[in-house]
Amino acid sequence: MAQTPMHDRLHEIEALLSTLGKSHPSEVQAFMNFMGKAEAGPALSLKQKELVNVALSVAAQCEWCIAFHVKQAVHAGAKRDELIEAGFLAVLMHGGPAMMYMTPLLNAIDEFGLPETVKA
Template sequence: MKEKLQQIGELLEELKNNKPEEIQAFLNFLQRAEKDSAISAKNKELINVALAVAAQCEWCIAFHTKNAIQLGASKDEILDAGFQAVLMHGGPALMYMIPLLDAIKEFSNEG
């Protein structure tokens, strides 16, 4: 999963070089949307985990699982979020619990 995060970083660098205004606008929106507000930043990351599983995006799973753990989310909270995606998206989302579990294991051991 760390490789997925590295790939995200490489993509962002490439886009900063080729489409700086567009990627900066997206990154500004991302930063603003993920701040504490009516919903806490931790709960927003749990929502993002569920959406990442439903969207079947391993990069998004890695990114948002790491963020959720950094914000204090437990393994059970993250798995519950993943199961909300399974509830709404079915069997294909269930298979994306595999990279979700991988991300939890990898990022929980970073200490």
């Protein structure tokens, strides 16, 4: 089975962290520690945190972030409509450029196996 673009983004993240982890271990470890602390708060569920991260990823126009956080959100139980709604919140706050990044969001949702939902 051929790799898909969003899966490629995940591999690129792993490769980047591996490369930088060898040449700049203290910086990478500091970032990973910060990320762990920032995501550790108890007020939001893991799914809620990942939906926020999806919205921020779309607003930041980061395909790597979109791939990573959609996958994490799916594993945390997020549904297709929740992910798309998070994306539209980013569009609301960031405008037209964020709308264009709904493309990699939809690609990631499709690649990570969430079916279309039928609107009533």
